[in-house]
Amino acid sequence: MTMINTPCLVVDERKTLANIETMARRIAATGCAMRPHIKTHKSPHWAKLQVQAGAAGITVAKMGEAEVMADGGLDDIFVAYPLIGEEKIRRALALARRVKRLIVAADSLVGAQALSQAAVQEGLVLELRCEVDTGMRRTGIRYDRAEEVICAIAALPGLRVTGIFTFRGALLSGRPTHDLQAAGRQEGEMMAALAQRLRALGVDIREVSVGSTPTALPCAAVPGITEVRPGTYVYNDAMQIKYGLCTEAECSALLAVTVVSRPGPDLAIVDGGVKVFAADAPLYTEPYGFDRYGICVGHPGIRLTRLSEEHGMADLEPGEDPAIGEILYFIPNHICTCVNLMDQVLLKRADGTFAPMDVPGRGKSR
Amino acid sequence: MTMINTPCLVVDERKTLANIETMARRIAATGCAMRPHIKTHKSPHWAKLQVQAGAAGITVAKMGEAEVMADGGLDDIFVAYPLIGEEKIRRALALARRVKRLIVAADSLVGAQALSQAAVQEGLVLELRCEVDTGMRRTGIRYDRAEEVICAIAALPGLRVTGIFTFRGALLSGRPTHDLQAAGRQEGEMMAALAQRLRALGVDIREVSVGSTPTALPCAAVPGITEVRPGTYVYNDAMQIKYGLCTEAECSALLAVTVVSRPGPDLAIVDGGVKVFAADAPLYTEPYGFDRYGICVGHPGIRLTRLSEEHGMADLEPGEDPAIGEILYFIPNHICTCVNLMDQVLLKRADGTFAPMDVPGRGKSR
Numbered sequence: 115m116t117m118i119n120t121p122c123l124v125v126d127e128r129k130t131l132a133n134i135e136t137m138a139r140r141i142a143a144t145g146c147a148m149r150p151h152i153k154t155h156k157s158p159h160w161a162k163l164q165v166q167a168g169a170a171g172i173t174v175a176k177m178g179e180a181e182v183m184a185d186g187g188l189d190d191i192f193v194a195y196p197l198i199g200e201e202k203i204r205r206a207l208a209l210a211r212r213v214k215r216l217i218v219a220a221d222s223l224v225g226a227q228a229l230s231q232a233a234v235q236e237g238l239v240l241e242l243r244c245e246v247d248t249g250m251r252r253t254g255i256r257y258d259r260a261e262e263v264i265c266a267i268a269a270l271p272g273l274r275v276t277g278i279f280t281f282r283g284a285l286l287s288g289r290p291t292h293d294l295q296a297a298g299r300q301e302g303e304m305m306a307a308l309a310q311r312l313r314a315l316g317v318d319i320r321e322v323s324v325g326s327t328p329t330a331l332p333c334a335a336v337p338g339i340t341e342v343r344p345g346t347y348v349y350n351d352a353m354q355i356k357y358g359l360c361t362e363a364e365c366s367a368l369l370a371v372t373v374v375s376r377p378g379p380d381l382a383i384v385d386g387g388v389k390v391f392a393a394d395a396p397l398y399t400e401p402y403g404f405d406r407y408g409i410c411v412g413h414p415g416i417r418l419t420r421l422s423e424e425h426g427m428a429d430l431e432p433g434e435d436p437a438i439g440e441i442l443y444f445i446p447n448h449i450c451t452c453v454n455l456m457d458q459v460l461l462k463r464a465d466g467t468f469a470p471m472d473v474p475g476r477g478k479s480r
Numbered sequence: 481m482t483m484i485n486t487p488c489l490v491v492d493e494r495k496t497l498a499n500i501e502t503m504a505r506r507i508a509a510t511g512c513a514m515r516p517h518i519k520t521h522k523s524p525h526w527a528k529l530q531v532q533a534g535a536a537g538i539t540v541a542k543m544g545e546a547e548v549m550a551d552g553g554l555d556d557i558f559v560a561y562p563l564i565g566e567e568k569i570r571r572a573l574a575l576a577r578r579v580k581r582l583i584v585a586a587d588s589l590v591g592a593q594a595l596s597q598a599a600v601q602e603g604l605v606l607e608l609r610c611e612v613d614t615g616m617r618r619t620g621i622r623y624d625r626a627e628e629v630i631c632a633i634a635a636l637p638g639l640r641v642t643g644i645f646t647f648r649g650a651l652l653s654g655r656p657t658h659d660l661q662a663a664g665r666q667e668g669e670m671m672a673a674l675a676q677r678l679r680a681l682g683v684d685i686r687e688v689s690v691g692s693t694p695t696a697l698p699c700a701a702v703p704g705i706t707e708v709r710p711g712t713y714v715y716n717d718a719m720q721i722k723y724g725l726c727t728e729a730e731c732s733a734l735l736a737v738t739v740v741s742r743p744g745p746d747l748a749i750v751d752g753g754v755k756v757f758a759a760d761a762p763l764y765t766e767p768y769g770f771d772r773y774g775i776c777v778g779h780p781g782i783r784l785t786r787l788s789e790e791h792g793m794a795d796l797e798p799g800e801d802p803a804i805g806e807i808l809y810f811i812p813n814h815i816c817t818c819v820n821l822m823d824q825v826l827l828k829r830a831d832g833t834f835a836p837m838d839v840p841g842r843g844k845s846r
Contacts, residue, residue, distance in 0.1 A: 119567050121845050153789060175790045195790060196740040198751070198805055201485050221741050224804050252791050253741040253749050374562040375587050375619040383619050385564070388817050389845050394759040394787065421760065423519060423816060424541045424561060424845060425618050438590050439564055450789060451754050455820070457843050477823055479487050479755050479790060 118468075120372040120441060121386035123452065123459040125471070129366035130160065130348060131464075137330070137347045138167040146334035149173050149192055149323065151345030154450045156475030158186020160348060165190075171215065173343045177205045178478030180216070186474065189214040192323075194279060194343065196221045196245065196253055202480075203232045210238060219279070221245040221255050226267040233272030242267070243277040243321065248304050249288035254280060260308055261315060268317045277321030278312070279343075280305055284328045284357065294357065298325065298332025306338025328357050351449035352409050367459070368411060368443040369452065371426060373436045382416070382436050384426040390455055392448035393421055408444035416442065484834075486738040486807060487752035489818065489825040491837070495732035496526065496714060497830075503696070503713045504533040512700035515539050515558055515689065517711030520816045522841030524552020526714055531556075537581065539709045543571045544844030546582070552840065555580040558689075560645060560709065562587045562611065562619055568846075569598045576604060585645070587611040587621050592633040599638030608633070609643040609687065614670050615654035620646060626674055627681060634683045643687030644678070645709075646671055650694045650723065660723060664691065664698025672704025694723050717815035718775050733825070734777060734809040735818065737792060739802045748782070748802050750792040756821055758814035759787055774810035784810065 118124065141148045150164045151173040161172050161183055171190030174180045180191050190213070197206055197218045206229075210216040218240055220226040226242070233240045244264045247254030255263045260278075268275040284290060286297045301324055309319045325333035325342035334342045346353070349367040350360040369390060375383035391407045407426065410416040415431030428442075436442060446452040453459070454476055461471040484490065507514045516530045517539040527538050527549055537556030540546045546557050556579070563572055563584045572595075576582040584606055586592040592608070599606045610630045613620030621629045626644075634641040650656060652663040667690055675685045691699035691708035700708045712719070715733040716726040735756060741749035757773045773792065776782040781797030794808075802808060812818040819825070820842055827837040 117567060119846050120565070195751075196749075198740040199486070199738055201483060221743075222804055225740075228805075247743055251743065251747060252788065252793060254743065256743055372565055374564040374591070377587075377613055377617065377620065377622055381617060383562075385561075386845065388760040389820050389843070393817075394754040422618065423820075427618060438588055439594075451759075454755050454789075455843060477755070477821060479752065480485050 118370050118441060118460065120370050121390040122370045123456050124368050124370050124443070124462055125349065125459045126366045126462050128464045129364065131163065133348055133350060133364060133366055134160070134164055134167050137344060138164070138169065140331055141334050141342060142168055144331070144334040146339055147341045149341050149343050150348070151194070151343050152179065152183060152475060154345045154348050154453065156453055156473050156478075157471070158183055158188060158474065159471065161186065161188050164348070170341065173345075176479055177202050177209070178480045179475050180209055181205070182475045182478055184209055184213050191215070192217040192243070194219055194245070194281075196225050197229060198225055203229060206240070207232060207236050207238060210240060215241065217241045217243055217276070219243050219245050220267060221253050223263055223266050226270055226273060230270035230272045239272055239274050242273045242275050243279050243323065244275060246278050246280045246305065246308060248280045248282045248301055249285050250282050252281070257304065257308070261311055264312055264317060265315055275317060276319070277323055278305060278309060278319055279323035281326060282329070283326045292357070294328050295332045298329035299336055301325065301329055302333040302336025302339045306336055309338060327354060328359060346449060349449045349453075352445050352447045355409070355445070362409065362411065362445060365445045367446070367449055367453070369408065369446055370441050370443055373438055373440045373442065376438055379435070380430050382428045382430055384418070384428060384442060385424065387421045387423045387425045389423055390452070391418070391421055391426065391444070392446050392451040394448060394451050408446045411443040411445060413442065418444065484736050484807060484826065486736050487756040488736045489822050490734050490736050490809070490828055491715065491825045492732045492828050494830045495730065497529065499713055499716060499730060499732055500526070500530055500533050503710060504530070504535065506697055507700050507708060508534055510697070510700040512705055513707045515707050515709050516714070517560070517709050518545065518549060518841060520711045520714050520819060522819055522839050522844075523837070524549055524554060524840065525837065527552065527554050530714070536707065539711075542845055543568050543575070544846045545841050546575055547571070548841045548844055550575055550579050557581070558583040558609070560585055560611070560647070562591050563595060564591055569595060572606070573598060573602050573604060576606060581607065583607045583609055583642070585609050585611050586633060587619050589629055589632050592636055592639060596636035596638045605638055605640050608639045608641050609645050609689065610641060612644050612646045612671065612674060614646045614648045614667050615651050616648050618647070623670065623674070627677055630678055630683060631681055641683060642685070643689055644671060644675060644685055645689035647692060648695070649692045658723070660694050661698045664695035665702060667691065667695055668699040668702025668705045672702055675704060693720060694725060712815060715815045715819075718811050718813045721775070721811070728775065728777065728811060731811045733812075733815055733819070735774065735812055736807050736809055739804055739806045739808065742804055745801070746796050748794045748796055750784070750794060750808060751790065753787045753789050753791045755789055756818070757784070757787055757792065757810070758812050758817040760814055760817050774812045777809040777811060779808065782808065
């Protein structure tokens, strides 16, 4: 057993590869393409394996992530975020020249106009997808105004509108739900119908891109949907367990922490707090109601109920008695934000050896 | 006006220096020493200025932070966290050889025994403080068992117990409170009384170290308290405003984000989410009840009520109409965890120029 220096995120290579292959196979069976979001692993290593498993390309949120992925050898990148600001547009134009395919995004006419102007000035044509809000009230053109705005964007020079996309997660009629089949179908059907209306208006919509890990499969099954963008499935987390999408054994990234204090029989303190556990609740906590910061593997009676910056306070049920110095493993609630705290993770290879692995996309929010 | 590439934490040099000087002067007036916790800025640059302003030394939580600070020229370091595990003890012994003064911590006999054994083996004597729990139910020897455990620790070879310490924050009789004077007094009086009892038992307690930013001043005023360890005051944040400890103008680190989407008249989306805002609630949210993720400077009607990883959703009251591309500045709720997300901050110098500044202590949780 390698000595693990805690706190540390331990990534199981075999399980991660299995997660990548399983999702690729399931989506392929629907005939839909897949463009995984790298926000979970933030690493070109896994992104390349996702492409090898059949992904059409990758999705990122920010230009900084796109640049890290391009540096790592990825050459078909969708930046699924409204591209706003001179500096970011300049970087997008530079990146468009050095990768095989860069797709940028807009959700407003004013945003698209700035992109159009810059592209024309550089003598480039940028491939663009328009983001549509299908109920999350986040970015995206309001669904009821989508035709009007997208037609205006499609008329701009220097841009080639090839698709529409949305992100809604597990919402049904705008409300959180456990009925992922119905949520995915609704999201897919709204987007497929919009794509048809846009085509009737003369906009050449080729890609209709939707979905998250929870809704990827039901979305992919909707006729007219061409692409899904799941991310979390690569490692999985406690949220995906609660959605019924994976088992504990399929969670491939575990946070290893050491018990540093046992103030009493019912309390253990571990050496990880907010700075290593993902303390962000999911956007909609209802009806999931997390009661703890992660699941302690093999110890359902160890409940991590409070976090401060460097401390995790675990309430112990009778029978749980971890010693000072003992390492505990937790499945984080939200693996994406957990990984974002790590400069490195520890890869547990299929042969049982361990190797540190950088997370070059960490913190690349610009 | 320099173009700020968002999301970005902008640190005002003049205000930060003023915060450092004001706290140093106030604590000095009580006759108490000060050993600021570097967990807020995580940077040797500010730590050295805190020492220049009169601090007796610095406090860190983890060995990784201690090493970063030693590399940056700090030579009197207290690691205020139970030191558990062979690897960390080995690093502490190595660091003890290269700085003027290293103080380590224990809150259990078993933890202290491992330190003792390693120190004896290396032919070193480690200076040690014992942590005591005064009501937070975090690390620390239970107050009612403190004499027994500390006397046993003090008898171990290779260790020199010179002090006791606690962290309780704004708790009064274990419950969150706004009465910081009473909370600080109670925390201080408990520790001063314990120190007296330990001295009567023959343990040479020289340092009685307490306090956080909220309770530093009332703690420092308690007879018998020799040292306080505030951290957050260096930048301040929305929590400190709610405690009544500072004004908005004294918050010296602001998160700059750009409006990237305006889906409707009552909603603006900014380009910072959980990955740049501190999404962790304080350990005890009652009775403070945060209703938003940060305070929008100059715009009380812009309420950042939802975050996802890269998106901040701001509800707009009538009269608020930020344009796409506009930069907004937010005071984060919890500046310490916000800084921990940043590889760099942008220093706004007293002369109005800007310079990137590394955060070498970021993520050093091991």
